[in-house]
Amino acid sequence: FLNYRELALHKLIGDKLLDQQMTHLKLQVTEDDVQRAVGNIMQRNGLSREQLAEQVKKKGMAWDEYMADMKVQLKRVKFMGQVIAPRVKVTDADLDE
Numbered sequence: 665f666l667n668y669r670e671l672a673l674h675k676l677i678g679d680k681l682l683d684q685q686m687t688h689l690k691l692q693v694t695e696d697d698v699q700r701a702v703g704n705i706m707q708r709n710g711l712s713r714e715q716l717a718e719q720v721k722k723k724g725m726a727w728d729e730y731m732a733d734m735k736v737q738l739k740r741v742k743f744m745g746q747v748i749a750p751r752v753k754v755t756d757a758d759l760d761e
Contacts, residue, residue, distance in 0.1 A: 686743050693738045
C-alpha cells in the first residue's frame with residue numbers, strides 16, 4: 665500500500681506527464697471556453713459572478729487561481745474526449761457483466 669507521500673508523488677508525476685502530452689498535442693482552451701464554463705457553473709448553481717467569487721474566496725482560493733485551474737480542467741476534459749475516449753470500446757458483453 666502506498667502512503668500519502670507516495671500517492672502525492674504519483675499524482676504529481678501523472679499530472680506532469682499529462683501536461684506534457686497535452687502540450688505535445690497542442691490542445692488549446694481559449695478564454696471564451698473558460699468564460700463559458702464559468703457561466704455554466706453559475707447558471708447550474710443559480711449564482712451571480714459575485715456570489716461565485718465569494719464561494720471561491722471562502723474556499724481560500726483567489727479568483728485568478730480559480731480561473732487558471734478551470735483552464736487546466738477544461739484542457740484535461742478535452743484530452744480525455746479527443747485521446748482517451750476514442751480508445752475505449754465497450755461491448756454488449758461488458759454491459760452484461
